Amino acid sequence: MKRIIFLFLSLLCLLPMVADEVSAATDNVEAVTAVMPATNVEAVEALQPEAENKSEKPPIFTKPKFSGYGIASYQATFQEGNNSNTFNIRIVRASFEGRILNELYYKVQGQINGNTSTLGSSPRLVDYFMEWQRFDFFKIKLGQFKRPFTFENPMHPLDQGFMSYSQPVSKLSGFSDRTGEHASNGRDIGLQFQGDFLKNSSGRYLLHYQVGVFNGQGINVTDVDKKKDIIGGVWVMPVAGLRIGAFGWEGSYARKSGGEVLSLNKHRYALSAEYKKGDLQLRGEYIHSTGLGFATTYQKPGDANDLTIKTYTDRDGNQIAANKADGFYALAIVPVYRDKLLVKGRYDLYRPSATWLHAKTNYEIGLNFRFCKYFEIQSEYVFTNDRSLAKHNYSSVYVQVSVRY
Secondary structure, three states, X not given: OHHHHHHHXXXXXXXHHHHHHHHHXXXXXXXXXXXXOOOOOOOXXXXXXXXOOOOOOOOOEOOOXXXXXXXXXXXXXXXXXXXXXXXXXXXXXXXXXXXXXXXXXXXXXXXXXXXXXXXXXXXXXXXXXXXXXXXXXXXXEEEEEEOOOOOOOOOOHHHHOOOOOOHHHHHHXXXXXXXXXXXXXXXXXXXXXXXXXXXXXXXXXXXXXXXXXXXXXXXXXXXXXXXXXXXXXXXXXXXXXXXXXXEEEEEEEEEEEOXXXXXEEEEEEEEEEEEXXXXXXXXXXXXXXXXXXXXXXXXXXXXXXXXXXXXXXXXXXXXXXXXXXXXXEEEEEEEEEOOOEEXXXXXXXXXXXXXXXXXXXXXXXEEEEEEEOOEEEEEEEEEEEEOOOOOOEEEEEEEEEEEEO
């Protein structure tokens, strides 16, 4: 039985590589530009073999690249009076991307799991954007994509390395935002400018900037209050693998009931630091937010008309509408056996009222095992201290299996 399981996992890892070889053998002899999106860390140029005729123009459209990934998980929570355990299909996504005239990059990505009962978990469009990438120092992106706020938000869910994004990033970057915005995976609709400057002798850029204007309402939703969010960031890279940055966010989130429009301000900033070398990751970020939130999270159409403001109980038992929140996380992911086995730990704090009275802290440790670049198992144990509960402490176990294709 063990031999059969081992053979199955080996075949799973080899199939994509075999498919790549077959595809390469049957491709046209003419060079086709490899499709690779530029990252915020450094510009990544598409590789194109030198044409026999140097005067030959690049193709108008490159061959589209189709890809995706899926994450299945198991979670067990051990909480007095509220134990639970469940299997779950966390994410199944599919995307295609390519280039036009070798300098206009485009991507479309959809999430296809879930149901149609709620806006937050139903199949939906996640990304749809185009970016002009002719110059490293000035790129223009238009469409629906990740907000340029924090280091962690733009990361791929699998490369981020843990069961979920940190609490401050989730609550203050538009995943399950404290404003009551529907689940938007850290994304919005807008226009962004970004670029890299000051290339050193080894060809590595030392300075990156990004700034964008967005609706402020999250994915697949038009603007409500006709105001726009301005989000930007800048970071320096003094040595290879190290980034030190700061971000700012000025905007609002709005709802409309009858003829009344209520806008809640979002004044946010983040301070970030990261060191990454291969599979080694060391990262920490502090995020602060000023602004109220709605009591309900937008999950179904009727929620968009609820203008009730969220309140918290103070030390005297009074209900207060706290307009500040903050959070901090620090993590380490360390390879211990080549690129196959990684040990990880994270301290993850979020204070929804910017006081310790309602603070929630997760202490996490775990192991990630990578069979190959297409197949990985991630596991972790979490001890939670939630001061908003009568009984503060409980623990959880998570295991998730991910496949890239």
